[in-house]
Amino acid sequence: MSEQLITPWAESRPLPPYKGVLAVDAKDFTGLPAVLHAPVSQMIPELVDQAMARAGLTSVLQDKRFPANTGDGIVFGFDPAHLPFVIWPFLKELDEVLAQYNLSVGPRIRLRASVHVGPLPDEGRPDDGNGTPRNDTHRLLDSRPVKAVLASSSEQTTHLAAILSDRVYEDVVLGGYAGLHPDRCIEVPATVEGKPFAQRAWLFIPSPSGNLFRAGVLAAEAPGGPAEPADAPAQRSGRSYRGNTQNVREGTAVMGDVSGNVSHTSGDTRYTATNQHWGSGDNVSGTKNTAAPGEQR
Known part of the structure; x- marks a missing residue:
């Protein structure tokens, strides 16, 4: 027994x-x-x-x-x-x-x-x-x-x-x-x-x-820390993104600074979570806040 x-x-x-x-x-x-x-x-x-x-x-x-x-x-x-x-x-x-x-x-x-x-x-x-x-x-x-x-x-x-x-x-x-x-x-x-x-x-x-x-999955690094894109502006405030591409098989890829939550719905799959870091920028699930006036995204 x-x-x-x-x-x-x-x-x-x-x-x-x-x-x-x-x-x-x-x-x-x-x-x-x-x-x-x-x-x-x-x-x-x-x-x-x-x-x-x-x-x-x-x-x-x-x-x-x-x-x-x-x-x-x-x-x-x-x-x-x-x-x-x-x-x-x-x-x-x-x-x-x-x-x-x-x-x-x-x-x-x-x-x-x-x-x-x-x-x-x-x-x-x-x-x-x-x-x-x-x-x-x-x-x-x-x-x-x-x-x-x-x-x-x-x-x-x-x-x-x-x-x-x-x-x-x-x-x-x-x-x-x-x-x-x-x-x-x-x-x-x-x-x-x-x-x-x-x-x-x-x-x-x-x-x-x-x-x-x-594909933006990994961020290339140089001695002293992660490398900025060659055309990245010196100041992080109000920076623009040009020519960055991420190929994403699952979820949502977002370039730039993200705060809040991002929601992604595909078929019957849903993600709800806090910010997640993935390569260049943040790959997040939840709701992404829109950029402040004057910012280019």
Whole structure:
């Protein structure tokens, strides 16, 4: 007989240990010929393990918690003390391992990766690892921004797109524990079509292709900070925008300074949120205030 279900909020109970969670999956896996599904499914964890070893994370390899193969990817938990090293250098090493593999004659493998942290049961039971943090890790992996970036980038250059939860970004990246500078991350609104999920998250693309910059998804940076457009006026007040273009597959792209909310409705999908930063200007969902008199937008 199964155990009696616990009743939330009826009494206090110990918090499960915090675990880092890494999930990866392959772009366009289902589009491969059926005969390639099994070998590619086997190759993905091998490539991840190679990158782990190259990053010096042998202890994570030897102590994966509640690992699972999802067919087109894998997921497992690990000691959160390793989070800084999973962010850097592991993600960089995974990108390089994929780049080397994709030079071969085999089917090209391009991956999405998500990194999160939170309390998850880990007691050696079959149901270990089940909980909201693991669910959110998969939602981040399936979210619009990380899918859009991988779909929009060059398959010759960009082999990996990673998304970090806001908790991981705040604690590990902004906290200065990872060897990844915060300026290499892009704040995005992570939403999943058909799912009640909306969180702030952060994209990291180890090898961005040039078309991402041209599309306005990434802002080119120069030493000393982000580069202004060549024709940008010296003063920010009353500045004009000329010739800026953003190609947006999902949501609304807005050039310039935005305050308030922006609403975007397409089909039966609706976004309502506060300002979100995406490349040049703000990519936001909600209502955009009109420009003050005399401003050109």
